[in-house]
Each structure stands twice: as structure tokens, then as C-alpha cells.
Amino acid sequence: MRLRFKNIIPSLFLTLILLLILEIISSTLLPVFGFINYRIPFNVLILLYIGFKLETPWIALLVLAVQYLHSFFSNEGWALGTFTGTTICVIVSYVRELIHFNTVFATILITQIFQTVWFLIVSGMIYIQVSNSNLLIEKFWRFLPESLFISFISPAFYILLDRIWKSDQSETFGEGVL
Amino acid sequence: MKLIETQEQRYKLFVNLFVMGLSLFGMTRREHNYNESSVFERFMIDSLAPMQRSMGLVKFEISNFFEFYLNNINASKENQNLKKSISELNNQIFSYHELDKENTRLKELMEFGNDIPSRKVLAQIVAWDSSSDFKILRINKGHADGIKLQSPVITSLGLVGYIYRLTDHFADILTVLDPNNRIDGLIARIRSHGIIEGLSTDRIIMKYVARTEPVVLDDLVVTSGLGNIYPKGVQIGTVSKIERESYGITQYIEVTPAVDFSKLEEVVILVSDAKLWKQKEWDALDNDRENEAGVEAQEVILKNKLAEAKKAQKAKKKKVEALIKENSEENKVPSLEIKKEELPKP
Numbered sequence: 001m002r003l004r005f006k007n008i009i010p011s012l013f014l015t016l017i018l019l020l021i022l023e024i025i026s027s028t029l030l031p032v033f034g035f036i037n038y039r040i041p042f043n044v045l046i047l048l049y050i051g052f053k054l055e056t057p058w059i060a061l062l063v064l065a066v067q068y069l070h071s072f073f074s075n076e077g078w079a080l081g082t083f084t085g086t087t088i089c090v091i092v093s094y095v096r097e098l099i100h101f102n103t104v105f106a107t108i109l110i111t112q113i114f115q116t117v118w119f120l121i122v123s124g125m126i127y128i129q130v131s132n133s134n135l136l137i138e139k140f141w142r143f144l145p146e147s148l149f150i151s152f153i154s155p156a157f158y159i160l161l162d163r164i165w166k167s168d169q170s171e172t173f174g175e176g177v178l
Numbered sequence: 179m180k181l182i183e184t185q186e187q188r189y190k191l192f193v194n195l196f197v198m199g200l201s202l203f204g205m206t207r208r209e210h211n212y213n214e215s216s217v218f219e220r221f222m223i224d225s226l227a228p229m230q231r232s233m234g235l236v237k238f239e240i241s242n243f244f245e246f247y248l249n250n251i252n253a254s255k256e257n258q259n260l261k262k263s264i265s266e267l268n269n270q271i272f273s274y275h276e277l278d279k280e281n282t283r284l285k286e287l288m289e290f291g292n293d294i295p296s297r298k299v300l301a302q303i304v305a306w307d308s309s310s311d312f313k314i315l316r317i318n319k320g321h322a323d324g325i326k327l328q329s330p331v332i333t334s335l336g337l338v339g340y341i342y343r344l345t346d347h348f349a350d351i352l353t354v355l356d357p358n359n360r361i362d363g364l365i366a367r368i369r370s371h372g373i374i375e376g377l378s379t380d381r382i383i384m385k386y387v388a389r390t391e392p393v394v395l396d397d398l399v400v401t402s403g404l405g406n407i408y409p410k411g412v413q414i415g416t417v418s419k420i421e422r423e424s425y426g427i428t429q430y431i432e433v434t435p436a437v438d439f440s441k442l443e444e445v446v447i448l449v450s451d452a453k454l455w456k457q458k459e460w461d462a463l464d465n466d467r468e469n470e471a472g473v474e475a476q477e478v479i480l481k482n483k484l485a486e487a488k489k490a491q492k493a494k495k496k497k498v499e500a501l502i503k504e505n506s507e508e509n510k511v512p513s514l515e516i517k518k519e520e521l522p523k524p
Contacts, residue, residue: 027307027308030306031305039308059190059194060193060194063197072226073305073307074308074309075350079201079203082204086198086201130375139311
């Protein structure tokens with residue numbers, strides 16, 4: 001969906017409020033109920049949506065805004081996620097002709113594939129910093145359930161984000177690749 | 179095929195490259211030891227953390243709902259009333275038990291580390307890191323409560339971590355489970371040093387322990403006191419796994435943390451003024467290289483000042499001595515001579 005800069009601000013604001021609520025839930029309720037090993041990375045889901053559905057030159061700035069809000073809740077900071085998110089958006093922009101969200105299964109599959117790409121990029125960056133392969137193995141075992149959960153909720157979540165961004169839900173990709 | 183065909187694509191390429199460059203720069207400039215947050219970040223965290231804290235109440239309400247409403251929905255009115263009264267009593271007993279447990283925990287916490295010369299600040303856990311890769315805890319005490327950056331955080335069981343990010347009313351603890359937290363550890367029995375690094379929620383690793391060191395399972399690992407953050411002798415955990423190959427110079431050691439992070443509710447922050455001096459030492463060391471040229475000039479100035487001060491001191495001393503002499507001459511009391519005959523007879 002092509003967007004003008006003035007249309008971005010209100011939708012971005014609502015998206016950030018949604019992320020805020022989800023981050024609070026993820027960082028407080030899950031540990032309180034005993035899930036201290038797993039978190040649901042809602043920021044990744046929002047960034048994937050931005051990459052898949054929005055067509056604007058300012059996409060990297062949207063990624064930056066989402067990650068900056070995420071950094072208030074995490075030691076991850078804004079930089080790592082922004083770099084990864086922007087890279088994913090660039091990759092998506094070149095393979096957009098191949099991506100279609102026709103069915104729920106396709107949405108789940110595509111989200112899972114790009115989450116794997118996200119995992120590979122982030123793992124590479126973390127490995128450069130800490131050079132500890134055990135850490136990546138641990139991360140992989142956490143990534144599996146977390147990413148599957150995210151993939152399964154992605155169809156419903158994208159519908160919600162479609163409403164926020166006033167995007168056409170029946171819109172399929174393959175046109176107007178930037 | 180041209181990569182850039184329109185003005186929009188040119189904008190996009192420029193913005194993408196700019197943001198990616200900025201984020202790479204941000205990653206390289208990132209300080210892993212502590213995070214000095216900006217005014218805006220402090221404001222945001224101070225505004226958002228109370229919402230995180232209120233989630234604890236939501237959990238309480240939800241569990242109350244399930245326990246007391248759903249279980250009784252099909253019971254008769256009389257039963258409901260009876261159960262209500264019973265549940266109220268149970269609630270009271272539960273709260274008394276909770277208070278009792280809390281008291282015991284707090285007592286243990288406050289008694290722990292009496293030998294460590296620091297002020298202790300008690301805090302409650304408000305939230306965890308929203309990413310599972312990092313192990314950060316948010317607590318409900320901050321700069322206003324006297325907490326400082328890099329203050330060690332402990333419980334009665336052992337080491338939790340240190341203060342990594344600080345706002346006025348909240349603080350983030352970088353726990354020992356986080357891979358960015360590196361502690362100089364000591365195996366208590368054989369006094370071997372190693373570097374402790376976080377690995378997962380229930381395991382940490384101890385690196386760089388020589389292969390020849392006779393480490394055994396259940397060996398106690400404590401802080402060595404090196405590194406200017408943690409006091410010496412705080413328990414970190416016990417050795418739970420050892421991999422010693424026939425080659426190499428080090429052995430792979432896994433440590434189970436002494437603190438059960440899944441049940442962590444309260445922590446104690448050790449705040450010491452010594453930190454301030456340590457920070458000054460670090461600052462002095464950092465500035466030393468930059469100010470080498472200025473140091474000599476400062477030395478000359480200081481020497482001059484010292485000489486002037488000495489002169490002034492001598493002059494003052496002379497004046498004081500003269501005054502004392504004058505006073506002693508003016509106030510001379512004639513000596514009393516008492517004859518033996520004048521003394522009263524016993």
C-alpha cells in the first residue's frame with residue numbers, strides 16, 4: 001500500500017500505542033505467570049507487517065520509531081532491531097512479486113520464513129559481538145516456540161494492523177515493486 | 179536493469195542507507211557496562227514503568243476471579259455465603275502467611291551482607307526484559323532512593339547483577355544471566371579465577387579456568403571483588419557441569435546460579451560511596467591521557483600556591499607567637515610564697 005508522509009503519522013501513533021500495550025503485557029504478565037524464558041516479540045511482528053504491506057520511502061524511519069519504543073522495555077536497544085528490520089524491508093521490497101497473502105496458511109508461512117531471516121541476521125550480529133556459539137543454540141531453542149506463536153497469530157494481527165493503516169485487506173502483492 | 183528509476187526510489191535508498199548506517203554506528207558506540215539514559219529516555223521509562231507495575235495487580239485480580247468466582251458459580255446461596263466467609267478467612271490467612279514469608283525474606287535480605295560496608299536499598303521487581311535474548315529486571319527504586327549506576331544487586335541467596343540503567347524512580351538490573359554481564363569469579367575451594375558470563379535462564383558459564391585446575395561438581399563460585407563493581411565473596415552459584423578435553427588450555431564450566439530467578443520478588447541494592455571514588459579514579463585515568471600537557475602547568479601552579487601558603491603560614495605563626503609573648507608578660511601573676519608558720523596546724 002502506497003502511503004503519503006502526512007498519512008503515516010496517525011497510523012504510526014496508533015501502532016506505537018498498540019506496541020506499548022503488547023510490550024507491557026509481554027514484559028510483565030508472562031514472567032508473572034512463570035514464563036521467564038520466553039517473550040513474544042511483538043515488535044518483530046509489527047516490523048514484518050511494515051515491510052510486507054507499506055510502500056513508502058520512509059519505511060526505515062518507521063522501523064526506527066518502532067525499535068526506539070521497544071528499547072524502553074529491553075536491553076536490546078534500538079540499533080540491532082533497526083538494522084535487521086531495515087534489511088528485511090529491503091529484502092521484501094525485492095521479492096514482493098513472489099509474496100501473496102491469499103490464505104491464512106500463506107501468511108503464517110511467509111511470516112515464519114521472514115522471522116527465520118530475522119533470526120539469522122540477529123544471531124550473526126550477536127555472534128560478532130560475543131563470539132559464543134552456545135548462546136546462539138540457546139537462542140535457537142527459544143526462537144522456535146516464540147516464532148511459531150508469532151506466525152500463528154500473524155493473520156489476525158495483520159487484520160488489526162490493516163485497520164490501523166487503512167490498508168485494503170484483500171490487497172495482494174506483486175504490483176508496484178519499489 | 180536499473181536499481182534506481184524514480185525519485186521515490188532515490189529517497190528510499192538514501193533513507194535506508196542513512197538509518198542502517200546510523201544503527202551500525204549505534205551498535206558500535208553502545209556501552210555494555212552501563213547505560214546512561216537521556217532525559218527523554220528517563221522520562222519515558224518513569225512514565226511506562228508504573229503501567230508495568232500495575233500489571234501485578236491485574237494478575238492478582240485475575241487469579242481472584244478464577245479462584246473465588248468461577249469455583250462458586252454453581253453453588254447454592256448458603257454455600258456461597260459460607261464459602262465467601264471461608265474464602266475471606268482463607269484470604270486473610272493467606273495474606274498473613276504471605277506477610278510472614280515476606281517478613282522472613284526481608285529479614286534474611288537485610289541481615290545478609292552485614293559485613294559489606296554499604297547502604298542497603300530494598301526494591302521489588304516490576305518487570306522483565308521484553309526480549310528473551312536479554313535478562314534485565316526492572317525494579318521500583320531509582321535515583322531518588324539513592325541508587326547509583328553499577329551498584330551491585332543481591333539477595334540472601336547470592337548475586338543478582340548490577341544497576342545498568344537508572345531513572346529517577348526505576349532502575350534496570352543487568353542480571354548475571356545476561357550474556358553482556360561479565361563477572362570475575364572465584365572457585366572458593368581452589369581459589370581459581372574465571373570470567374562468569376550469562377547463558378540462559380538457569381545456567382551461566384565460567385570461562386578461562388585453566389584445564390589443570392581440579393574443579394569438581396558442586397564447587398562454590400563466588401565474586402572475586404575484581405572489576406570495581408561487586409564486593410568480594412558474594413555467592414554466584416555452584417558448578418553443575420565440567421567439560422575437560424585432552425587438548426586446549428581451558429575447561430568448559432557451567433554454573434547453576436544461586437538465585438532462583440523464576441521466584442525472584444525482592445532484591446537488595448548495595449549502595450556505597452566508595453563507588454564515587456572509584457568513578458573519580460576511572461575519570462582521572464580517562465582524562466589522564468587527554469590532559470597530560472595540562473598536568474605540568476597545573477603542577478607549577480600548585481607548587482606556587484603551596485609556597486605562598488607556606489609563607490603566609492610562617493607569617494601567621496610569628497604573629498601568633500608575638501601575641502602569646504605579649505599576653506604572657508601582661509598577665510604575669512606574682513608567685514605566692516607561703517611560709518610554714520602561716521599554714522593551719524592539724
